[in-house]
Amino acid sequence: KIVELVKEHFAPKKEQLLGGEKIVITAGPTRENIDPVRFFSNRSTGKMGYALAQAAKDLGADVTLISGPTNLTPPTGVTFVEVESAANMLDAVMNVFNDASVVIKSAAVADYHPKVTFGQKMKKKDGDLAIEMERTTDILKTLGQKKDGQLLVGFAAETEHVEEYAMKKLQTKNADLIVANNVSTEGAGFGGDTNIVTLFYKDGHHQDLPLLSKKDVSERIMNEVVNLLKERSK
Amino acid sequence: KIVELVKEHFAPKKEQLLGGEKIVITAGPTRENIDPVRFFSNRSTGKMGYALAQAAKDLGADVTLISGPTNLTPPTGVTFVEVESAANMLDAVMNVFNDASVVIKSAAVADYHPKVTFGQKMKKKDGDLAIEMERTTDILKTLGQKKDGQLLVGFAAETEHVEEYAMKKLQTKNADLIVANNVSTEGAGFGGDTNIVTLFYKDGHHQDLPLLSKKDVSERIMNEVVNLLKERSK
Numbered sequence: 433k434i435v436e437l438v439k440e441h442f443a444p445k446k447e448q449l450l451g452g453e454k455i456v457i458t459a460g461p462t463r464e465n466i467d468p469v470r471f472f473s474n475r476s477t478g479k480m481g482y483a484l485a486q487a488a489k490d491l492g493a494d495v496t497l498i499s500g501p502t503n504l505t506p507p508t509g510v511t512f513v514e515v516e517s518a519a520n521m522l523d524a525v526m527n528v529f530n531d532a533s534v535v536i537k538s539a540a541v542a543d544y545h546p547k548v549t550f551g552q553k554m555k556k557k558d559g560d561l562a563i564e565m566e567r568t569t570d571i572l573k574t575l576g577q578k579k580d581g582q583l584l585v586g587f588a589a590e591t592e593h594v595e596e597y598a599m600k601k602l603q604t605k606n607a608d609l610i611v612a613n614n615v616s617t618e619g620a621g622f623g624g625d626t627n628i629v630t631l632f633y634k635d636g637h638h639q640d641l642p643l644l645s646k647k648d649v650s651e652r653i654m655n656e657v658v659n660l661l662k663e664r665s666k
Numbered sequence: 667k668i669v670e671l672v673k674e675h676f677a678p679k680k681e682q683l684l685g686g687e688k689i690v691i692t693a694g695p696t697r698e699n700i701d702p703v704r705f706f707s708n709r710s711t712g713k714m715g716y717a718l719a720q721a722a723k724d725l726g727a728d729v730t731l732i733s734g735p736t737n738l739t740p741p742t743g744v745t746f747v748e749v750e751s752a753a754n755m756l757d758a759v760m761n762v763f764n765d766a767s768v769v770i771k772s773a774a775v776a777d778y779h780p781k782v783t784f785g786q787k788m789k790k791k792d793g794d795l796a797i798e799m800e801r802t803t804d805i806l807k808t809l810g811q812k813k814d815g816q817l818l819v820g821f822a823a824e825t826e827h828v829e830e831y832a833m834k835k836l837q838t839k840n841a842d843l844i845v846a847n848n849v850s851t852e853g854a855g856f857g858g859d860t861n862i863v864t865l866f867y868k869d870g871h872h873q874d875l876p877l878l879s880k881k882d883v884s885e886r887i888m889n890e891v892v893n894l895l896k897e898r899s900k
Contacts, residue, residue, distance in 0.1 A: 475705070543790035555831075560799060566795075
């Protein structure tokens with residue numbers, strides 16, 4: 433810990449290209465409770481989002497990291513908000529959205545949650561069981577509708593038709609940039625320390641990044657954020 | 667790490683009360699996949715099971731720890747088998763059951779899994795969704811039916827009617843001991859470092875343990891295992 437702080441102190445400081453920017457980053461999975469013991473979740477580990485928070489902070493941004501349950505330690509110097517469900521995540525994002533200049537939604541938020549959450553552990557019975565699910569509020573779409581100058585970056589984790597789904601997401605969600613990956617590709621996606629992403633832009637072009645560490649991917653994404661903010665202020 | 671090994675080396679060695687015993691311990695949650703991204707799981711973190719594996723090893727047992735996904739490091743010197751789903755867990759347990767003298771089932775195995783696991787990420791649609799679930803194989807019950815001299819210890823994690831459910835489990839599963847707790851009680855259950863359990867015995871009596879660290883609970887349970895093995899060999 434001390435070694436880390438000393439190293440950080442003597443590391444060449446990056447140019448503070450995001451100084452003065454308020455950046456909100458969401459990370460990790462959400463958990464949707466069926467009862468006090470059982471839940472739905474997904475394979476997101478939060479590594480991508482925590483790396484983005486670190487990269488944004490290194491460029492001088494004022495960072496709020498809103499995270500579902502992970503085992504990661506938040507970067508020092510960022511405001512950390514821990515949430516559990518998709519509904520909690522929505523509330524936490526809406527609380528800080530108005531003051532934000534950039535929102536990066538890297539969390540893997542549940543699309544569905546159980547219609548009923550039981551207060552006591554559901555006892556198993558013989559036979560089958562249908563769990564009735566309903567849609568959660570689409571956070572990216574909500575932000576896209578409400579945005580008032582904020583730069584909006586979304587993620588698309590797919591296992592097929594990546595380009596098609598990413599372009600559709602860019603348009604229907606009113607996002608400025610979509611970071612898409614095929615999570616079933618070796619070296620990409622959940623859990624690992626590397627990722628292979630493609631950046632999709634509003635004007636229809638896209639940029640493929642090679643296999644990179646999640647740290648390097650984060651730095652590349654933050655550079656794009658810097659560029660998009662510059663273009664905007666022209 | 668080195669400090670730990672040195673400490674261990676010089677620690678007073680416990681009496682090897684379980685020397686020569688082959689003990690299988692299951693731990694953690696299971697994950698039941700809906701698709702490559704989404705799954706069902708539960709709040710078990712594996713702490714209780716890993717503490718039991720350590721306690722059994724400290725008493726000289728030959729320990730196999732079969733664990734669902736957790737963030738814990740298995741104790742040194744135990745055979746470690748990592749599994750994901752309830753079906754994987756069943757296979758792993760059956761592989762070692764015949765040679766075991768004691769099986770302690772502390773894992774929180776899913777009771778239900780989706781009838782269909784999709785090969786590609788399910789795309790969300792407008793409207794509700796019913797997920798069709800079917801029962802997984804009841805591992806404790808299966809072991810209870812097949813047991814041939816093995817001592818069988820089960821766990822019951824409940825949020826209400828703990829005694830009633832535990833006694834029922836003891837009888838219907840043909841277990842020798844049930845360790846029951848109310849996971850909604852402060853200081854007991856998933857995630858924390860302490861537990862409050864009650865031990866239920868075949869002859870109908872039970873023993874309440876106070877709030878203890880999971881390490882201490884584990885040592886108390888292993889003492890009971892030693893006693894039950896002694897009784898059996900009379």
